[in-house]
Amino acid sequence: MAPRVQHLSELELARAADIEHVGGGRSFRRRLMELGLVPGTRVEVKAVAPLGDPLELLVRGASLSIRRADAALVRVVPAAPSPAKVAITSPAKGSEQPPRGALKATPVRGAP
Numbered sequence: 773m774a775p776r777v778q779h780l781s782e783l784e785l786a787r788a789a790d791i792e793h794v795g796g797g798r799s800f801r802r803r804l805m806e807l808g809l810v811p812g813t814r815v816e817v818k819a820v821a822p823l824g825d826p827l828e829l830l831v832r833g834a835s836l837s838i839r840r841a842d843a844a845l846v847r848v849v850p851a852a853p854s855p856a857k858v859a860i861t862s863p864a865k866g867s868e869q870p871p872r873g874a875l876k877a878t879p880v881r882g883a884p
Contacts, residue, residue, distance in 0.1 A: 776850060779843065780843040808832050
């Protein structure tokens with residue numbers, strides 16, 4: 773089954789998608805591409821303004837707000853769901869090793 777293509781303006785809140793095509797006039801396309809909206813890039817809708825316009829996007833780790841009408845000119849393919857995140861658990865009782873990535877406390881000279 774082929775992936776369902778939709779417009780960025782139709783993407784649901786907190787959903788990620790990959791950009792397929794940036795439409796519009798030449799200068800408009802250039803501006804969006806300068807902001808990081810390039811085909812193949814993952815984009816996520818972070819927030820929507822109370823009246824529905826503009827949309828706040830997460831593109832390559834940066835927040836970007838664009839008008840819904842401009843987002844309608846960008847075609848996206850919904851991204852596959854990411855693998856479930858593993859929950860971090862505390863070490864078993866009696867375990868001598870700190871959890872992976874934990875900071876080790878070291879005494880400071882001259883501290884009370």
